[in-house]
Amino acid sequence: xxxxxxxxxxxxxxxxxxxxxxxxxxxxxxxxxxxxxxxxxxxxxxxxxxxxxxxxxxxxxxxxxxxxxxxxxxxxxxxxxxxxxxxxxxxxxxxxxxxxx
Numbered sequence: 001x002x003x004x005x006x007x008x009x010x011x012x013x014x015x016x017x018x019x020x021x022x023x024x025x026x027x028x029x030x031x032x033x034x035x036x037x038x039x040x041x042x043x044x045x046x047x048x049x050x051x052x053x054x055x056x057x058x059x060x061x062x063x064x065x066x067x068x069x070x071x072x073x074x075x076x077x078x079x080x081x082x083x084x085x086x087x088x089x090x091x092x093x094x095x096x097x098x099x100x101x
Contacts, residue, residue, distance in 0.1 A: 002027055009089065028054040030075045031068060038077035047078045064088065 003022035009015045021032045041047040056067035065080040
C-alpha cells in the first residue's frame with residue numbers, strides 16, 4: 001500500500017525504527033526524506049487540529065491510530081493507543097495491513 005519497509009525497534013529504551021521506501025511510494029516527501037519523532041497523545045484529533053496533516057489519521061493495526069503533521073518542514077508523528085509497549089511491539093509484525101501475515 002505505502003511501499004514502505006521498516007526495521008529496527010528492538011531496543012526497548014528508544015525503539016528507533018528505520019524506514020525505507022520504494023521510488024513510487026505515495027507517501028509525502030517529508031515522510032520519505034526526513035527523520036521524525038513520535039509522541040503518544042490522548043486525543044489525536046485534538047493533537048492535529050489546525051495543523052498541516054500529511055498522513056492519516058489511520059489505523060495501521062487495531063487500537064493504534066497514527067497521524068503525521070508537517071511542523072515547519074519537520075514531520076511529527078502522533079499516536080493514540082491504549083496498547084502497552086509490549087502489546088505494540090508484539091502486534092506490529094502481524095495483524096496489520098502494513099505487515100500482513
